[in-house]
Amino acid sequence: MTKLIEVDEQQQIFHLHNEQISYLLTVEAGQTLSHLYFGKRVRGYHGQLTYPRVDRGFSGNLPGSNDRTFSKDTLPREYSSAGEMDYHLPATVVRQADGANALNLQYVGYTVLEGKPKLAGLPAAYVEDDSEAETLVITLRDEVTGLDYQLSYTIYRALPVITRSVKVVNNGAQAVQLEKVASMQLDFVDRDFEVISLPGAHVNERHPERRPVSFGVQSFESRRGTSSHQMSPFIALVDKQTDEFSGDAYGFNFVYSGNHKFSLEKDQLAQLRLLVGINDYNFTWKLEPSQSFQTPEVLMAYSDQGLNKMSQTFHQLIGKRVVRSKYRDLKRPIVVNNWEATYFDFDEEKLKPIVAEAKQLGIEMFVLDDGWFGHRDDDYSSLGDWQVFAKKFPQGLGHFADYVHNQGLKFGLWFEPEMISYDSDLYRQHPEYLMQVPNRAPSPSRSQYILDLCQAEVRDNVVEQVATILSQGQVDYVKWDMNRHLSDIYSLSLPADRQGEVYHRYVLGYYDLMERLTAKFPDVLFEGCSGGGGRFDAGVAYYMPQIWTSDNTDALARLTIQMGTSLAFPPSMMTAHVSAVPNHQTGRVTPFETRGAAAMSAVFGYELDLTKLTSAEKAAVKEQIAAYNQMRALVLEGKFYRLKSPLDSNQAAWNFVSADKKQVFVAVFNVLAQAQPYLTKTKLAGLDKDKCYRNLATGQVYGGDELMNLGFYDPVVRHDFASQTYLFEAVTEE
Numbered sequence: 001m002t003k004l005i006e007v008d009e010q011q012q013i014f015h016l017h018n019e020q021i022s023y024l025l026t027v028e029a030g031q032t033l034s035h036l037y038f039g040k041r042v043r044g045y046h047g048q049l050t051y052p053r054v055d056r057g058f059s060g061n062l063p064g065s066n067d068r069t070f071s072k073d074t075l076p077r078e079y080s081s082a083g084e085m086d087y088h089l090p091a092t093v094v095r096q097a098d099g100a101n102a103l104n105l106q107y108v109g110y111t112v113l114e115g116k117p118k119l120a121g122l123p124a125a126y127v128e129d130d131s132e133a134e135t136l137v138i139t140l141r142d143e144v145t146g147l148d149y150q151l152s153y154t155i156y157r158a159l160p161v162i163t164r165s166v167k168v169v170n171n172g173a174q175a176v177q178l179e180k181v182a183s184m185q186l187d188f189v190d191r192d193f194e195v196i197s198l199p200g201a202h203v204n205e206r207h208p209e210r211r212p213v214s215f216g217v218q219s220f221e222s223r224r225g226t227s228s229h230q231m232s233p234f235i236a237l238v239d240k241q242t243d244e245f246s247g248d249a250y251g252f253n254f255v256y257s258g259n260h261k262f263s264l265e266k267d268q269l270a271q272l273r274l275l276v277g278i279n280d281y282n283f284t285w286k287l288e289p290s291q292s293f294q295t296p297e298v299l300m301a302y303s304d305q306g307l308n309k310m311s312q313t314f315h316q317l318i319g320k321r322v323v324r325s326k327y328r329d330l331k332r333p334i335v336v337n338n339w340e341a342t343y344f345d346f347d348e349e350k351l352k353p354i355v356a357e358a359k360q361l362g363i364e365m366f367v368l369d370d371g372w373f374g375h376r377d378d379d380y381s382s383l384g385d386w387q388v389f390a391k392k393f394p395q396g397l398g399h400f401a402d403y404v405h406n407q408g409l410k411f412g413l414w415f416e417p418e419m420i421s422y423d424s425d426l427y428r429q430h431p432e433y434l435m436q437v438p439n440r441a442p443s444p445s446r447s448q449y450i451l452d453l454c455q456a457e458v459r460d461n462v463v464e465q466v467a468t469i470l471s472q473g474q475v476d477y478v479k480w481d482m483n484r485h486l487s488d489i490y491s492l493s494l495p496a497d498r499q500g501e502v503y504h505r506y507v508l509g510y511y512d513l514m515e516r517l518t519a520k521f522p523d524v525l526f527e528g529c530s531g532g533g534g535r536f537d538a539g540v541a542y543y544m545p546q547i548w549t550s551d552n553t554d555a556l557a558r559l560t561i562q563m564g565t566s567l568a569f570p571p572s573m574m575t576a577h578v579s580a581v582p583n584h585q586t587g588r589v590t591p592f593e594t595r596g597a598a599a600m601s602a603v604f605g606y607e608l609d610l611t612k613l614t615s616a617e618k619a620a621v622k623e624q625i626a627a628y629n630q631m632r633a634l635v636l637e638g639k640f641y642r643l644k645s646p647l648d649s650n651q652a653a654w655n656f657v658s659a660d661k662k663q664v665f666v667a668v669f670n671v672l673a674q675a676q677p678y679l680t681k682t683k684l685a686g687l688d689k690d691k692c693y694r695n696l697a698t699g700q701v702y703g704g705d706e707l708m709n710l711g712f713y714d715p716v717v718r719h720d721f722a723s724q725t726y727l728f729e730a731v732t733e734e
Helices: 306-321 348-361 397-406 425-429 456-470 496-520 555-566 592-599 615-637 704-709
Strands: 005-008 013-017 021-028 032-040 092-095 106-114 133-142 147-156 161-170 176-188 193-199 209-212 216-221 231-239 249-255 260-266 272-278 285-287 292-294 297-303 335-337 365-368 410-415 477-480 525-528 546-548 574-579 603-607 639-644 651-657 663-670 692-695 701-703 722-731
Touching: 005 106, 005 133, 013 133, 013 147, 021 147, 021 161, 032 106, 032 176, 032 297, 161 176, 176 297, 193 216, 216 231, 231 260, 231 306, 249 260, 249 272, 249 306, 285 292, 285 496, 297 306, 306 639, 348 365, 348 397, 348 615, 365 477, 397 410, 456 496, 496 525, 555 574, 555 592, 555 639, 555 651, 574 592, 592 615, 592 663, 592 722, 603 615, 615 651, 615 663, 615 722, 692 704, 701 704
Parallel strands: 335 365, 335 603, 365 410, 410 477, 477 525, 525 546, 546 574, 574 603
Antiparallel strands: 005 013, 013 021, 021 032, 092 176, 106 133, 133 147, 147 161, 161 292, 161 297, 176 272, 176 285, 193 209, 193 231, 216 260, 231 249, 249 297, 260 272, 639 651, 651 663, 663 722, 692 701, 692 722
């Protein structure tokens, strides 16, 4: 089998390559690890990218050297530190016992490993067989402190992907304070990029923004303790001419669920540095002698065929080599969630008619949302008390779960285990479990507070309570919510000089909870949520194969949210529901078929009171479920192509294509009707040009090349928020 990593020890050149990409690095003067190339595959490298020696004024030189033509301030680097006369943003900053923060990281050696090692305590991409990937570990050392930086690079055989992370090992005699440890650095020379990011807000997540990379520093970050609604842990660097189907695109996806930071710095020579890692805001980590610190992983994808190919790479990698759940390869049930139907106002008798109606309509799972525990009739109480609310379920939750199962449906349950209410037995018994700064009143959000997951005792309590409910064997699905971001950053379990570790230790505590519970209950389908998409990231995907994409269920709003999300994450991660109108978030009234078309383009379900549907709407639900059953595997497993963006036009469109290119699902949306409408066409993507495809609704047959190059006219419609869906199947040409 072809080697993926070649090392020229004499020239000190490392070449990571597969059939699609190459990544090259080398050792320059002063044992400085230098970046050469990342992009389309090359067969070999013959030394032409040795960095030109030019005397640059005010750019310092190597200690003890009179060579003014070599400077770490201009050299493209693989990893940098403070104190090296490199005036760019450094990848790492370390405060030492004497107060200094200077390091001189020099190359000392490498190791090549088959496969991909796991990261201790952290989610990461994985391999199922060691032949899938190879890993290069390069060690940089600072001789004065005894710190080793182990830079890990994994290249997959079948994907245009490099994954990167860093492990810091203290081999010195004194403790140090890590003040910044990026997971990766990548320096570009002679590239004029634009940057695409995914900013947003609660109920308005992941709206793509594209802008030039200008001189100076730009950052894309979260300081909220989670990956956040406000800025997704993803960016792409693209050439100016790059579009969905052509041009270079470099995507960077951070496998982390806490504070993150993507920094871009375009310097005086128009060279560009990218740093990705844990946000250094309010971060320090005390590293004792003989201890190590592991950074989270960055997934780096390269495409020479535009944004769609970059996204499809992330879809395949995350969907098949980050997600671990047994449901990775299983169909996901069509659910109905009671939240927008009842909110807190329910009991067992009120829920039963919804369940009975779900059975009649062909829905496969009933999900009981917030309000089933403690004495919770509103959002002011009971978080932390995961015992059944007897007033609502006088015969116990198991009695209601049995009713759901007897109707032929699976049963799902909502939890928010990271939170605590003042009005709870847990707080009255353990006020020290609440995260709060000593002598200061903690800040509420949604009238709730945060459990200190840095404390092992707190995590044990959460696991015990949740496991007690799940161990009864009646829960098939868990919706794990988090309806606020972190504040009052302090842990009673840590001394004063370790309080800078709280943000990261909270995330590690969350991962510990998820590891223990998902391992103990492998048959339960876990879904992530944080007020919708407030913690939608690849780190969560490692434990939960799907995430509630947004609390905004309005079909029109979902077009941009789901399309933006698809830049970095697969549709199989997104859950999307048909909800009632006027929509609870926007007040907008959209057609039932449009709500269905948007929701069926992800993991499908309903978020409304089924008992209030008209006969026509019930018939529409049955039709939607029948249609989704035809194409469920296609949506969850097929390749997804963005065709039209609502950010650029009055339309949105996308299509899914099965792996064998025999099945195609198309959704086209027209936002606003016009008195004198322009005629528009939809051209498909990803089909086999030599195959013929039949429109299953009309029986009309078209060539794959026709559908991709000629396309078809969109119908002229006389109402707002219209949609059209098409299902094609390959046929033998007639």
